[in-house]
Amino acid sequence: MQEIKKQFKRGIVYTAIGQYAGVAANIVVNIVLSRLLGPTAYGVLNVILVFLPFFSLISELGVGPAIVQSHELxxxxxxxxxxxxxxxxxxxGGIFGLLGIPVSYFYNDKIYVSLSWMLVPN
Structure with missing residues (x-):
């Protein structure tokens, strides 16, 4: 029982480190991008970046936790x-790339089409 508690605590620590390291890296990247790009270009980029976490979440399909819980794979x-x-x-990724088309019509700026395709590998 003690071993399970140790593993549980260790798992929580590693998960927290992973989550907060990702958040910290995201903050640093945003700070650097905002300084390099300037307000206008950074705002244009963020219009598309708003959709990225949603599409990333969909692409994972919740398979990671399912793999961890299944011991018979x-x-x-x-x-x-x-x-x-x-x-x-x-x-x-293709749907995300195509998302740039309606966004470009909404904002009346063709930059969103190429920008969305550039972010597809992410």
């Missing part, structure tokens, strides 16, 4: 999961 299962996630990531 073999190499064939991992291979299938990789193929399915790769396919859906490409589809969702």
């Amino acid at each position: 073999d190499d064939r299962d991992y291979s299938s999961l990789f193929k399915v996630l790769t396919f859906w990531s490409l589809v969702i």
Whole structure:
């Protein structure tokens, strides 16, 4: 029982470090981008960046926690999961790229089309 408590506490610490390191890195990147790009260009970039976390969340499909909880996966299962996630990531990336078209019409600026396609690999 003590070993489980130790593993649980260690898991919480590592998860917290991972989450907060991501947040800290995001803040640093935003600070640097805002200084390099200036207010206008940074605002244009953020119009598209607002949609990025939503599409990232969809592309993961909640598979990570499912893999961790399933103890009976073999190499064939991992291979299938990789193929399915790769396919859906490409589809969702394409949808994200196409999102630039309605955004460009809304803001009457064609820069959003190319900007959304540049952010697809993210």
